[in-house]
Amino acid sequence: MLQPLGISAEAEAIYLVLAPIGNATSAELSELSSVPADELDRRLDELRKLGLATELSRGTWRSLPLPDVANALKAQRLSELEMASLAAESLHSHLLAATQNQSDDIRIVVGREAISASNKDLCSKAQKEICMFDKPPYADEREADEEILEEAAEEWKALDRGTRLRCVYHPGFDADRLKELTLFAAKGEESRTAPVPMKLVIVDASVALIPSMRSYLPGHELRMSIVRHPLLVEALQWLFEAVWDTAVPIVASTYTENDPRRQMLMSLLMTGSTDQAIASNLGINVRSVRRWISELMDELGVTTRLQLGAAMVRAEYIRTQTYGMMGAAASSRP
Structure with missing residues (x-):
């Protein structure tokens, strides 16, 4: 029954003898199972390695709860299967890469x-x-x-x-x-x-x-x-x-160049985004968004969100006009 967990039928047979009585000596187990002493030692050692039995003192053994051990073995096997799956996936990718050449679509x-x-x-x-x-x-x-x-x-x-x-x-x-x-x-x-x-x-x-x-x-x-x-x-x-x-659009503003979050704030404000949407985009809370908006309004000397929008559009227009003239001047150089 326990073979899928990696437990041999012989070791399982010894466990079925030991489990009902709890503790037993090697001699008692050999007599109850009719298994020779040297073979019994090998099966008990297998149970010990699997966590199904422990040796209390020399020659005296106790069985351990099967459900706990079975769950632990199951988790171990699943982990091994997952590692094997990852290894197979990696190997498959390497094989695909090796069979294709630079001219492939x-x-x-x-x-x-x-x-x-x-x-x-x-x-x-x-x-x-x-x-x-x-x-x-x-x-x-x-x-x-x-x-x-x-x-x-x-x-x-x-x-x-x-x-x-x-x-x-x-x-x-x-x-x-x-x-x-x-x-x-x-x-x-x-x-x-x-x-x-x-x-x-x-x-x-x-x-x-x-x-x-x-x-x-x-x-x-x-x-x-x-x-x-x-x-x-x-x-x-x-x-x-x-x-x-x-x-x-993410607009570059002259008065927020040293603060990328403020730059993003202005971009989102100019598109009409809500405070919640801005907070989600910037990965911050709504309270911080509202505090930054308040600070921005103070900097631009406005008192309402409508005035703030107008001030930002005006500032962006001035910036683009200035950069446009600078670019025209630069392009006229030999």
Whole structure:
């Protein structure tokens, strides 16, 4: 009966003799079971290793409760099966990756380093545009520092080349992500926020990178698909545009440059978001949102939310006009 739990029929037979009497010596068990002493010792040792029996003193044995042991063995087997399943999944991914070549419409990349290298390689080749869905968790953790971004972020280098960069950020940001978001916005990235269904990078509307969200779970090996099939890439680009059109723009404001959360607050206010929606997007409570709004109203010298909206629109218009004139002046230089 207990063989599925890894208990041999011989050891089970000894347990069935020992359990009803509780304690017994090896000699008593040998007599009751008609099992020779040397064979009995092997079966008792198996029961001990499985947690079904314990040796109270030399030659004296006691049975232990079967349900507790069975549950523990069940949990152990389930854990072993889960580990085996993860190992099989990882091996399968590696086999798939090994059987596909660079010219395939869909290629699977396995492992954190390989994913990071593929992402950098494709972004480094972008000429026209990079479109992204940004959503945690992340394969690479990097500090939100301009020098580090200039050195390590291919998206940052793409902006230097004049490549357009559009990104939709999933709501809720930690301080580091907000700081990086702000740096990219100041660099020229077009940023919006909205719930996104997955992580995604599309380069020049010709190749897409889709990390497996499930592979980010504990114990899994990171996997990513590189998609080049024209119809699939077209569908993913359509998905990006659909989310982009309904996302909330993140505006860069001159008087909130040092405070990325305040910058996000202003973006959401200008779209008419409720206090609850703003709190959800920023990952804070409603009380903090209302306090920041009050501080912003004091800074702009207004007393109502309507006046605040007008003041922000006016400030944003002045900022864009100023930047527009600066850009025109710069473009007229030889």
